[in-house]
Amino acid sequence: MKKVLALLMAAAMILSLAACGNKNPDSNDDSNDKKTALILGTSADYAPFEFMYPDDKGELTYAGIDVSVAQYIADDMGLSLQVENMAFEYLLTSLGKGDFDMVLAAMEATPDRLENADFSDPYYNDIPPAILVKADKADQFKTLADFAGKSVGAQAATTKLDIIADSMPGANAVSLQSVLDLINDLTYDKVDAVLERVAAIRESCGKYFGIAIDFHGRVHKPMAKVLAKKLEEFDPMFIEEPVLCENMEVFKEIAAACNVPIATGERLFTKYDFKRLLQAGGVDIIQPDLSHAGGLTEVKKIASMAEAYDVALAPHCPLGPIALASCLNVDATCYNAVIQEQSIGIHYNVGKSVLDYVKNQDDFKFVDGRVQLPVRPGLGVDVNKELVLEENKTPHEWKNPVWRHKDGSVAEW
Secondary structure, eight states: OOOEEEEEEEOSOOEEEEEOOOSOTTOOOOHHHHOOEEEEEEOOOBTTTBEEEEOTTSOEEEESHHHHHHHHHHHHHTOEEEEEEOOGGGHHHHHHTTSOSEEEEEEEOOHHHHTTOEEOOOOBOOOOOEEEEOGGGGGGOSSGGGGTTSEEEEETTSTHHHHHHHHSTTOEEEEESOHHHHHHHHHOTHHHHHHHHHHHHHHHHOTTSOOEEEOTTOSOHHHHHHHHHHHGGGOOSEEEOSSOGGGGGGHHHHHHTOSSOEEEOTTOOSHHHHHHHHHHOOOSEEOOOTTTTTHHHHHHHHHHHHHHTTOEEOOOOOSSHHHHHHHHHHHHTOTTBOOOOOOTTOTTOOSSOGGGGBSOGGGGOOBTTBOOOOOSSTTSOOBOHHHHHHHTTSOOOOOOOOOBOTTSOBOOO
């Protein structure tokens, strides 16, 4: 199991401002006379050069050495400053497309970069080289040769990757989009615990066994990106709810950080919720729950809408036989249906299981991961009415469990 044991944070750098050089400074173009804002492109995850912090109103604002330099230039030009934040590796490409006027992102003027952008004279050249390692492993690393066979992390598209290749023989370079992702990867041992479990499943079940990993929205965006990226090597069928649906704008960012399909939707309840999810992008599989999202007719509409976005359908785990039969009927009529969850024999069926409530249990037997479509009239369910009436004598008192962090505070469910 590979583990990022070190993070190459900085090497001796000479930092410059990058800008497009395809305009003649002596041209008569009067577009600048109409310009009201100077647009800065940066990757705001590298303090003290560029970062974000909450202001007095709790709103995120940009700060740092590079942002201050850009503000000085904007003030000198009589313009306001507009900051556009994106992954470091895409900055020069977006600069070339004209998405912003200049880039300040602790960037060095390398020969490759000079082919695509003009750089200013250096304005900072006093960053000492540094490698971060976990404190409890510091004694293992005395020289660069000690990193042979170890994984060393660096931000994607930065010169640190070249340093790993040139100066750390035998080290395995691992690139992630942001410095925060790298620090999380270095810090959290729980990442290794997840990877070890998935690795054991893959080894035991073989290459073609479908593995889906449900995050259940219990990690936050930085950790979700780290996990999704590192799970790639096990070829999962999909990851589910890497973040909560309330943060649906984040799915696109997570999708850009990995090559694993993303599924979500069990906590959305209307076709309008799914419309916003599909418009936000980043999701490959939607998981509406027929019991919560309007039943057969409404979920059929949701599935058809997803098909127009080339997004697959996997109805959420049905908790009863009528819901299961309904899901199978929807699956049978949706071209984009890819998999059907089911809860037969699952741990939260205490006392009675799903099929105890039907008389035609053989119609819902799963063999080698497959089940036949219902063949009886209607939904195809012969309900065990006697058991239903008996169970109805006990009031339904199910409540969401309360999950807590180690300090006792309430966690997301």
